[in-house]
Amino acid sequence: MRKLIPLFLAVVLMCGCSHAAGAGQGTKLILRYADNQPKNYPTTLAAQYFADLVQERTDGEIRIRVFCDGELGDEVSALEQLSFGGIDMARLSTGTLTEHSEELALLTMPYLYKDADHMWRVLDGAIGERLLAAINDSGIIGMSWYDAGARSFYSSAPITSLEDLQGLRIRVQESETMSQMVALLGAEPVPMAYEQVYAALYVGKVDGAENNLPSFASMGHSNVAPYFLHDEHSRLPEMQVMSASCAEKIRDVNASYVDIVIACAKESALYERRLWLEQTADSRAAAVRQGVTITELTAAERQKFRDAVQPMYDALPEEQRELVNRIRNS
Numbered sequence: 001m002r003k004l005i006p007l008f009l010a011v012v013l014m015c016g017c018s019h020a021a022g023a024g025q026g027t028k029l030i031l032r033y034a035d036n037q038p039k040n041y042p043t044t045l046a047a048q049y050f051a052d053l054v055q056e057r058t059d060g061e062i063r064i065r066v067f068c069d070g071e072l073g074d075e076v077s078a079l080e081q082l083s084f085g086g087i088d089m090a091r092l093s094t095g096t097l098t099e100h101s102e103e104l105a106l107l108t109m110p111y112l113y114k115d116a117d118h119m120w121r122v123l124d125g126a127i128g129e130r131l132l133a134a135i136n137d138s139g140i141i142g143m144s145w146y147d148a149g150a151r152s153f154y155s156s157a158p159i160t161s162l163e164d165l166q167g168l169r170i171r172v173q174e175s176e177t178m179s180q181m182v183a184l185l186g187a188e189p190v191p192m193a194y195e196q197v198y199a200a201l202y203v204g205k206v207d208g209a210e211n212n213l214p215s216f217a218s219m220g221h222s223n224v225a226p227y228f229l230h231d232e233h234s235r236l237p238e239m240q241v242m243s244a245s246c247a248e249k250i251r252d253v254n255a256s257y258v259d260i261v262i263a264c265a266k267e268s269a270l271y272e273r274r275l276w277l278e279q280t281a282d283s284r285a286a287a288v289r290q291g292v293t294i295t296e297l298t299a300a301e302r303q304k305f306r307d308a309v310q311p312m313y314d315a316l317p318e319e320q321r322e323l324v325n326r327i328r329n330s
């Protein structure tokens with residue numbers, strides 16, 4: 001029997017920053033997809049591309065409504081809502097997923113990869129596939145990896161070296177690994193949701209934060225923290241996920257659609273990675289035009305950062321160290 005769209009969903013479809021059109025003639029299922037980035041950000045543009053692919057390849061039977069700007073809540077709450085079915089799909093930072101999987105937490109270790117190519121070799125290979133499944137026990141299915149570049153520190157006061165970071169209050173994601181890293185670098189980690197960072201920098205609740213260039217620019221952090229230390233301490237990829245109950249709903253429409261949806265997610269990831277590179281270059285240029293001071297690290301200074309966080313690697317249990325070695329040797 002054809003499924004009816006619940007009334008509340010129809011109402012939600014009429015408002016918000018979401019992109020997809022409402023239910024069409026043959027629509028059997030409408031899914032809610034959450035992203036905390038703004039509308040023209042690479043991840044949200046790619047989410048819409050994903051939604052369009054799914055609609056096309058399921059003959060309009062499955063539609064995905066993309067909610068951006070954190071409209072459905074911050075990432076921690078989006079993750080909770082995925083568990084009880086309030087949200088069907090999301091794009092989340094691995095930093096947010098670390099509490100659900102020790103293996104995923106390893107991906108957020110500082111200086112894990114030599115460079116971006118190294119990270120993609122790992123994520124596009126067997127380890128990446130295994131880690132997409134790392135949170136299956138929490139009822140969440142990883143579909144694809146999106147790029148989020150490398151994260152660096154920025155502050156409202158000049159920072160050009162490790163020494164300048166000492167004692168600064170630095171906003172971090174709500175993740176134990178990120179807090180540990182910042183503490184080992186000599187600063188004070190202040191966990192808070194992404195949406196609160198601009199205000200916290202503005203009123204001086206924190207002295208700085210760390211993120212990639214597109215986030216720094218698009219969230220206005222560059223206006224209140226115009227000193228960017230390009231240290232690239234971690235690469236935290238984003239994961240596109242759906243809940244296990246969402247997969248069930250899709251399967252109820254057509255048993256072959258789950259694989260189709262996952263294939264569309266992977267295809268959208270290739271699109272996102274292209275957009276990511278363009279947006280990173282644009283964000284950097286915009287920051288420079290705006291007067292942001294961007295400091296590049298010398299090899300010797302970069303080594304000081306690496307040495308400071310080495311205790312995180314020394315403390316890893318044997319089986320995790322083994323995975324880290326496999327990643328490093330990939």
Ligand code: GCU
Binds near residue numbers: 238
């Ligand atoms: C990146 C990521 C977001 C995440 C944010 C953060 O910007 O794309 O999904 O919430 O980092 O630092 O919290």
